[in-house]
Amino acid sequence: MVAEANVLVIDDEETVCRSCARILSEKGHTVTTALNGEEGLRQFGESHFDLVISDLKMPGTGGIGVLRQVKERSPQTAVIVITGYSSVGSAIEAMKLGAADYIEKPFTPDELATAAALALERRAERAAVALERRELIGEKTSVLVGRAAFREIIEGVGRDVYVPRRREKGLRYSLAGQCPEEEVLWGEIRPVDPLKVFFFDPRRRVAAYPSAWSEIVSGGETPEHARVIAGVKRCDLQALDALDRVFLEGDFIDPFYKAVRDNTLIVTSDCSNPGPSCSCVLMGLSPFCEEGFDLNVSEVAEGLIVEAGSERGGKLVETIVEGAQQVAPSHLEERHERRDQVQEIVRTGLADLQPEEPYEELVKHAADSPVWEECAERCVGCAACTQICPTCHCFYLHEQAQEKARVEGRYEIIRTWDSCQYPAFARVAGGANPRKSVRERFLHRYTDKFVDFKEAYGVFGCTGCGRCVDVCMGKIDMREVLYKLGGTGAARYCGVKA
Amino acid sequence: MTPNLTNPYQPIRAQVEKVIQETPNIRTFVLRPRTPIVFQTGQFIELTVPGFGEAPFTPSSSPEIEEQMDVTVMKAGKMTAALHGVQPGEWVGLRGPFGLGYPIGDFVGKEILIVGGGVGLAPLRSLFFALVHRLDMYERIVFCYGARTPSDIVYRKAILEEWPKLDPKIVFRMTVDKGDDSWKGNVGLVTTTLDNLDVSVANSVAVVCGPPIMMKFSTLKLLSLGYQPEQIYLSMEKNMSCGIGKCGHCQLGKYYVCRDGPVFSYDQIKDARETWD
Structure with missing residues (x-):
């Protein structure tokens, strides 16, 4: 049970305000009411509220405006919106x-x-978690440091420190030791490479026989040095969460993934320049990270706001002494403004692609839609989309087929990235194949990303990073396919004639 | 279940003790793993032929026997062809067991209808042994089996002569798609063995294993006989590679067959798009 709370009700209908106040007072809550958005926000500024209940459609500042401002000023406050127009x-x-x-x-x-x-x-649950985290990492969760000082700190962690570096065709993760300072870009966009390449090798030996597992571990394949991957963007952090669920959950843990994951420090950074294929906001994400990182870096005019999000990160922040400043409210405000701006840029860019229904519902109920057939026509089955996808995790196990191995009697099992877009991916020895056609494989990818992966693992298999859009030879844009699936009037998308 | 922190991709060595020719293209391999493999009936293992790779098989032996394991294999592709070339005394690799087997705890007190087709008899043999081991706990076993021709009948001597005589609680109903001069039994598809069943459907479960088309029509027949989807158990054949729900090959809707199956109740998968493909 939740104890008495302070509740603010905003609705332009007085009767609604009154009845809400009555119902919630009966439950022991203290209720304040306001008849419009402006008045509500003024009330909100004057006292602390645990819960805001706001009508969506009001003259002046509507419910969405109220929600935005409330969340900006006090992210912990819960907001329920009332919709009168269904x-x-x-x-x-x-x-x-x-x-x-x-x-x-x-x-x-x-x-x-x-x-x-x-x-x-x-x-209340979230507040408890946040409190626990604060206790875990101590009070000193953020500092303001110069770029060079911060680089020194992360480079001190170990040999394998990757930073986001300017390259001809975008950002690439580059070993810090080889990267001149002026080429390090903390903002910008996600790097070209999906983060998975660091945790899930495109090809690796996973077993050898008849010799045993112990031999592989002692073969020096588990990294001895702590590794830092810096410049990870929100879309890729979310993808890492998806991969964690695949490789670290359940009855069997992937020992190779775990070894590297345990040994790697993740430093995220805010996006400053999203690309045309970005769609994090359509996936319910923001172009910046608020949790799940060891450290997060936000660029502001005076330097970098470095925020700790884990015990490991907290310890590292504590070692920042020289040149570190306290983060002032003005710095946070600047960060807030920058973040807001970038989010707005992404959102504006996607205004034409906003689906009317959630993706999950769209895909779930559209297995028979002609859109699949139409869009799949441009698919050449190259599988670039799944290879570059930060959440795609499929692989196949095969023998290192070498005559030498046969003679020596020592065999190796190799794990290589695979793709559901290849024709034989699901074929069984007897010849049956549930996905013989391009259309079926095309549909499978969407169904997995937006429905099945979610049901199996609790998160979407897409994070809106846009890489699959960038690499597609047939110029297929996932966002357009989904938009087209959602309704009419979108024939220009996907290059399909109406 | 506690997570298994060892390397799930690492096979252990198993000696081939005996090879039994069941039909012209089906052989049973009697294996002795270096360390005993404890499995539940219906779970599967990944079997490696050195140099040729691995493939999933459900053991056909009793789960009560730990130091030995039978695997019955039809020659279908490259790997199984290589396996058919393996001689007694040679060794293969084994990983597992993986997945969820038959929930025989839920079968207690029930009439168990087993429907098998072709080499699909392999996992059912293991199930049959597990049930016979505690026959007192089950009401009755009705075992229906169909093969293409008399010479395609797997475990021929056992199923034709030995098993039917084990106990009055066990009934066999056999058929072949196409008879020959020596065959005196029924001729017809396996679904014909489900005609005129004297089973009390309400207190029964049905277990089906065989080629996809046979499973589909057996399931439809069972439904028409009044079986509810949750009373029908199917062994799904999908391309299971890693065995631990990570490689993606055997995905069936929200399920990974290797992790959430291979045995499913029809109720679980009836709405999946690719169940019968």
């Missing part, structure tokens, strides 16, 4: 912006009370 679209937008829930008018007292209780409960 406009699922805006409700989805609200959820993406961080709303805890939405309720549709008219609603029963029970519906309101339940939604409020749930939102407050989740808020």
Whole structure:
């Protein structure tokens, strides 16, 4: 049970305000009401609220505006939006912006009370987690440092330190020792290479026989040096979470992935210049990281705000003494503004591709859509999309087929990246193949990314990084395919004639 | 279950003790793993032929026997052809067991209808042994089996002569698609053995294993007989490679057959798009 909370109700209908106040007061909460967005935000600025319940459609500042401002000023405050027009679209937008829930008018007292209780409960859980994390990493979670000083710190961690470096065709992870300072770019966009290359090798020996496992481990393949990957963007951090679920969860843990993962420090950084193929916001992500990293770097005019997100990261921040400043509210404000701006750029760029229904629903119910056939026509089955995808994890196991191995009686099992886009991927020895056609394989990829992977692992198999859009030889754009799937009037997408 | 922190890709060595020619293209390999492999009936292992790679098979022997394991294999591709060339005394690699087997704990007190086709009899033989081991716990076993021709019948002597005589609680119903001069039994598809069943459907479970087309039509028949989707268990054949739900090859909707199967209740997979393909 959640104890009494301070609740702010904003609705331009006075009767709604009154009945909400009555229902929630009965539950022991203290309720303040406001009849428009401006008034509500003024109230919000004056006292602390645990929960804000706001109508979406109001004259002046609407519910989305309220939600944005509330989340900016106090991310911990839970927000429930009320929609009177059953406009699922805006409700989805609200959820993406961080709303805890939405309720549709008219609603029963029970519906309101339940939604409020749930939102407050989740808020309390999150607060507990945040507190725990703060205790774990100590008070000193962020500092402001110069670029050179920060580089020194991470380079001190070990030999294998990768930083984001300017290259002809975008950013690449480059060994810090080989990278001149002026080529290090903390902002910009995600590097060209998906983060998975560091944890899940395109090709590696995973077993040898008849000799045993111990021989492989002692063969020096487990990295001895701590490794740092710096300049990881939000889309790739999210993808790493997806891969963690595949390789580290369940009854069998992949020992190769685990060894490298345990030994690697992840330094994320805010995007400053998203590309035309980016679509993190369509996947419910922002172009910056708030958790899940060891360290996060945000560029501001005076230097880098370095924030710790783990115990390891916290310890590293503590070692920053020289030249480190305290982060002032003005720095945080600057970061906030920059982040907001970038998010807005991504969002604006995607205005024409915003689906009316969540991707999951779109794909789930469209297996028979002619869109698949049409779009798959341009697919040449090269599998570049899955190879470059930061969450694609499929592989095949095969023998190192060498005559020498046969003579010596020592065999090796090799793991190589595979792709569901190859014709024989799902074929069985008897010859049956559930995905014989390009269309079936094309559809499979979308179904996995947006439906099945989510059901199996709890997160989407796509993070909106846009790499598959960049590399496709047939110029197939996943976002356009999905948009087209969603409705009419989108014939220009996917190059298909109406 | 506690996670297994050892290398799941590493096979152990197993000696081939005996090779039994079951039919012209099916052989049973009696293996002795270097360390005993404890498995539940219906789980599978990955078998490696040195130099040729590995493939998934469900052991056909009783799970009660730990130091030995039978694997019955039809020659279908490169790897199985290489396996058929392996002689007694040589060795192969084994990984596993993987996946979820038959939930025989849920079969207690029930009439168990087993429906097998062709080499699909292999896992069912293991199941049959497991059930016979504690026959007192089950109401009855009705075993239906169909092969293409009399010479394609796997475990011929056992299924035709020995098993039917084991206990009055065990009934066999056999058929072949195409008879010959020596065959005096039923001729017809395996689904015909499901006609005029004297099984109390409400207190029964059905276990089906065989080629995809046979599983599909057997399932449809069982449904028409009143079996509910959750009473029907199927062994799914998909391209299982890693065995641990990571390589993606055997994906079936939200499931990975190697991890969440290979045995599924029909209820679990009836809505998946690729169940019968």
